[in-house]
Amino acid sequence: MDVIALDDPTDAQIREWHAVLSAVHAADPAGEPAPEPEQTAERLLGGDRGSRQRLWAVADGGALAAVAALRLPGEPGADRPAEIDIQVRPGHRRRGLGRRLLASAAGGLRADGRSSVIAQVHAGTPAVPFLESHGFECVLVLRGMLLRLDEVPAERVARLVAAGPPGYRLIRWQGVVPDEHATALAHAKHAMADLAEYEGAPWDAHRVRETAEVVAKRGDDLYTVAALDASGTVVAGFTEVVVPHDAAGRAAQYDTAVAPEHRGRRIGIWVKAAMLEWLAVERPEVREIETDNSGDNEHMIAVNEELGFRVERESLEYQAPTSALP
Ligand SMILES: CC(C)(COP(=O)(O)OP(=O)(O)OC[C@H]1O[C@@H](n2cnc3c(N)ncnc32)[C@H](O)[C@@H]1OP(=O)(O)O)[C@@H](O)C(=O)NCCC(=O)NCCS
Structure with missing residues (x-):
């Protein structure tokens, strides 16, 4: 052979x-x-x-x-x-x-x-x-984690969304980021320092748009929820979920990050809960969300466990x- x-x-x-x-x-x-x-x-x-x-x-x-x-x-x-x-x-x-x-x-x-x-x-x-x-x-x-949406009570999600920190507001969009938030989103993506280093290129408005366009070209849908600070020009934190066109009910968590100076205010769980609420209305066929977390990213794993994600497997x-x- x-x-x-x-x-x-x-x-x-x-x-x-x-x-x-x-x-x-x-x-x-x-x-x-x-x-x-x-x-x-x-x-x-x-x-x-x-x-x-x-x-x-x-x-x-x-x-x-x-x-x-x-x-x-x-x-x-x-x-x-x-x-x-x-x-x-x-x-x-x-x-x-x-x-x-x-x-x-x-x-x-x-x-x-x-x-x-x-x-x-x-x-x-x-x-x-x-x-x-x-x-x-x-x-x-x-850590490969999975959230089964029918196991997450809507009231719990609503409570988490209502408990957002004062002085911040939520925005959301599908596909490519609106122009007025592109640079602010790129700044927030810097908060994922490990990933930026691994990818070898700095985040700027151009790269943020290009990444979203790659998802769209595949025929998949990218959903983003972000928290703006009081100035309305700073993305304090964001979360992205992709619903593949051949998803069969399973969506994929993409990036989530909170900028260092905005951490400790439960912005991570806030944007993620708002994402669940949005998807329930926008994409009711989505039954599960999968995510991979670096084993040493204890904060993100804690947020995901509080939302109801369970560890399914460990990838190396x-x-x-x-x-x-x-
Ligand atoms: C991992 C995988 C590709 C190995 O293929 P394979 O053809 O069985 O591997 P080889 O016969 O060339 O093995 C070479 C050496 O690897 C090691 N090895 C391979 N499988 C092993 C096993 N199950 N247990 C212990 N050692 C193993 C051994 O040292 C082996 O040499 P030996 O048979 O003389 O002891 C195969 O098991 C597979 O397809 N797994 C599922 C897909 C996957 O996980 N792919 C990996 C992504 S890169």
């Missing part, structure tokens, strides 16, 4: 790729919805804007036994890590297919001038020993220097 590059996958190969993802998901659902064929096709054909990708697979007869996607954000040689995702059918594991796909991806990393690669995996799965035996180290622990982010790969 050889590794083949699928630079321009055919419809049949996309179907086969999806069959691998489905087989892996069926063996270990990890609380996540099964992948949809359209999602797989979109990802393989389009990729994200601002990012290229390379694909490899191992064929066993007419079927694919294992697949690997390498996402290359930014320009070649950019000082940003690439992202690798390898999936091996349960019946084909421990035969070295994962290692061979990783070696092919390492060739792709070198050809693109990338110095490192990251992988997101679930705690307690075979991916952990696989990555650790190939030069990867865990750099981030993420692993990173390896290209030089350590096979």
Whole structure:
């Protein structure tokens, strides 16, 4: 069984790729919805804007036994890590297919001038020993939390919204931020310092708009609730939720942040409660919201637990220097 590059996958190969993802998901659902064929096709054909990708697979007869996607954000040689995702059918594991796909991806990393690669995996799965035996180290622990909206009484949400701190008011919008708040929102996004560092680019009005446009281009809906301070020109805190067009009832929490000088006034839980109230009216089909929190972000985890989010799984982010790969 050889590794083949699928630079321009055919419809049949996309179907086969999806069959691998489905087989892996069926063996270990990890609380996540099964992948949809359209999602797989979109990802393989389009990729994200601002990012290229390379694909490899191992064929066993007419079927694919294992697949690997390498996402290359930014320009070649950019000082940003690439992202690798390898999936091996349960019946084909421990035969070295994962290692061979990783070696092919390492060739792709070198050809693109990338110095490192990251992988997101679930705690307690075979991916952990696989990555650790190939030069990867865990750099981030993420708590995957889920809120089931039918478990959150509307009165509790209403109470939280009514208990907003004096001197602030709520605003909200769908899609791209209104012009008059774009710069203020970019300032508030700086409050998510860790993420800004990781993404490698400072937040400004242009980047805020561009991020929202990427969501819209995918056909997904972005909802934002923000708290303005008394001057009306400062975004003290905000929260974003995305309802994917193929959501099947599940929305995704995006960024939430409160600027340092406005912390300690329950603005985080206020904007999140207001978001729940808005979604209940605007998108009643949304039944659950999922979110990932950095394991050391105790404040955000506490806010989410108070709202009713429960930890579903722990995700780990692993990173390896290209030089350590096979
Ligand atoms: C993780 C995964 C890709 C590994 O694929 P694989 O083809 O079974 O891995 P390999 O056979 O190449 O394993 C290479 C080495 O990794 C380690 N390893 C892999 N799976 C392991 C397991 N379940 N337990 C302990 N060590 C393991 C071993 O050191 C193994 O060498 P050995 O078999 O000689 O002991 C596969 O289990 C999988 O598809 N998991 C689900 C999807 C996923 O989590 N992907 C990770 C994203 S990068």
